[in-house]
Amino acid sequence: MDDARPTTGDGDPSSFVDGHASIIYLDCFSGISGDMLLGALLDAGLPLATLEAGLARLPVGGYRLVAERRTSHGVSGTKLDVRLDEGERQPERGLADILPLLDGSGLDPPVRERAASVFRRLARAEAHVHGTPVEEVHFHEVGAVDAIVDIVGAMIGLEALGVERVYASSLPLAHGTVRARHGLLPLPAPATLELLAEVGAPTRPAPGDGAGELVTPTGAALLAELATWEQPPMRLRRVGYGFGTREIFLEPPNGGGWPNALRLWLGDPIGATRPAPGSGQSLLRDEVVLIETNLDDASPELLGYAMERLLAAGALDVYFTPIQMKKNRPGTLLGVVAPPPRAEALAELILTETTSLGVRLRPTARLIAERTDATVDTELGPIQVKLKRLGRRTVAAPEYEDCARLARQHDLPLADVYRLVLAAAPPAR
Numbered sequence: 001m002d003d004a005r006p007t008t009g010d011g012d013p014s015s016f017v018d019g020h021a022s023i024i025y026l027d028c029f030s031g032i033s034g035d036m037l038l039g040a041l042l043d044a045g046l047p048l049a050t051l052e053a054g055l056a057r058l059p060v061g062g063y064r065l066v067a068e069r070r071t072s073h074g075v076s077g078t079k080l081d082v083r084l085d086e087g088e089r090q091p092e093r094g095l096a097d098i099l100p101l102l103d104g105s106g107l108d109p110p111v112r113e114r115a116a117s118v119f120r121r122l123a124r125a126e127a128h129v130h131g132t133p134v135e136e137v138h139f140h141e142v143g144a145v146d147a148i149v150d151i152v153g154a155m156i157g158l159e160a161l162g163v164e165r166v167y168a169s170s171l172p173l174a175h176g177t178v179r180a181r182h183g184l185l186p187l188p189a190p191a192t193l194e195l196l197a198e199v200g201a202p203t204r205p206a207p208g209d210g211a212g213e214l215v216t217p218t219g220a221a222l223l224a225e226l227a228t229w230e231q232p233p234m235r236l237r238r239v240g241y242g243f244g245t246r247e248i249f250l251e252p253p254n255g256g257g258w259p260n261a262l263r264l265w266l267g268d269p270i271g272a273t274r275p276a277p278g279s280g281q282s283l284l285r286d287e288v289v290l291i292e293t294n295l296d297d298a299s300p301e302l303l304g305y306a307m308e309r310l311l312a313a314g315a316l317d318v319y320f321t322p323i324q325m326k327k328n329r330p331g332t333l334l335g336v337v338a339p340p341p342r343a344e345a346l347a348e349l350i351l352t353e354t355t356s357l358g359v360r361l362r363p364t365a366r367l368i369a370e371r372t373d374a375t376v377d378t379e380l381g382p383i384q385v386k387l388k389r390l391g392r393r394t395v396a397a398p399e400y401e402d403c404a405r406l407a408r409q410h411d412l413p414l415a416d417v418y419r420l421v422l423a424a425a426p427p428a429r
Contacts, residue, residue, distance in 0.1 A: 027263035029362035031214025036151025039242025041157035041262035043078040054156035057106035075240025082146035095123040125194040174206035195220040228341040233270035289343040291366035293356040296331035396425035
């Protein structure tokens with residue numbers, strides 16, 4: 001790299017997250033890895049302190065995050081490294097180790113579920129490649145602490161920035177070999193290719209000499225879980241660059257090099273209406289898809305599991321309504337509020353996980369109050385709150401998971417913790 005300088009990553013999310021759904025487009029001109037995505041999120045304004053506070057809820061230690069400003073081939077961005085403490089040895093982990101680790105953490109449920117879904121994808125891909133049952137898969141590189149940080153950290157970052165939809169470009173796939181626990185493997189790595197094939201990811205030849213790993217298994221798993229493969233119409237607000245480790249060189253006659261970075265575009269979907277600065281407006285409008293189906297033969301266990309899967313797959317909300325169906329049968333109306341790009345995938349998931357034979361899809365507009373995230377310092381410790389703005393009125397709502405964690409730690413009634421937080425929060429006005 002041409003230049004490297006420390007960075008604190010102390011961006012202010014409220015300066016660009018104003019309460020409605022944001023979208024990002026990942027321009028993978030040099031591929032993608034987990035650390036490149038985290039670096040791009042930091043460069044687009046995710047505060048490093050927010051990322052560190054979120055990761056501190058994981059029962060994983062022995063590491064520190066180092067974010068540096070980098071400039072390569074005229075492009076400036078952020079390089080994030082996960083550095084192990086001196087003498088620290090991390091255990092080898094499998095899916096059976098990682099899922100309980102996530103379940104026992106204090107992570108917010110959407111972050112926890114989507115991270116778990118990424119690891120399940122990785123396990124399925126590894127099991128298919130190696131011809132072993134999923135429960136016997138042991139992650140080597142992916143089970144290391146840096147990969148756990150990359151996957152969980154990405155979900156924390158997307159949640160903190162209010163991102164509801166992720167889009168991605170086609171992926172440059174290189175040739176050559178990579179050394180892994182099993183020996184030399186062809187590039188793209190077999191697990192990477194399996195993950196991309198599962199979702200029909202668009203690919204293209206790699207830039208430069210075409211050698212070296214540009215799309216890692218972690219990067220592929222994150223995209224397979226999150227991305228829609230198109231460039232969306234959007235109102236661009238921020239751009240962030242996250243750097244990888246290797247350098248890319250171009251063959252003559254082009255010569256020179258190529259910045260090994262992931263470019264992240266952060267903005268608003270076209271069709272989402274933002275209030276004009278100083279207008280006094282506080283309600284924002286965007287579009288969602290309402291998915292519904294009537295069920296008269298679904299068990300409570302099946303419905304509960306379906307809700308977990310739908311939320312993990314990107315549903316904005318899932319709800320059940322008791323209804324009376326034909327022949328006087330009691331039934332359940334399953335409703336899902338979906339971002340438009342995820343509507344078909346979520347509808348297919350309903351058909352897979354329930355007894356439904358069909359679903360109804362209805363595009364609908366919604367109005368959203370402006371909201372921002374903030375941290376309130378209390379005598380029990382810091383707690384995240386959401387600040388809802390309606391005109392000139394601001395109302396604080398404590399985050400349940402933080403309050404529940406502190407209530408358990410201090411053996412206090414949850415209601416007492418809520419009152420303490422609200423007393424310390426900015427007053428409603």
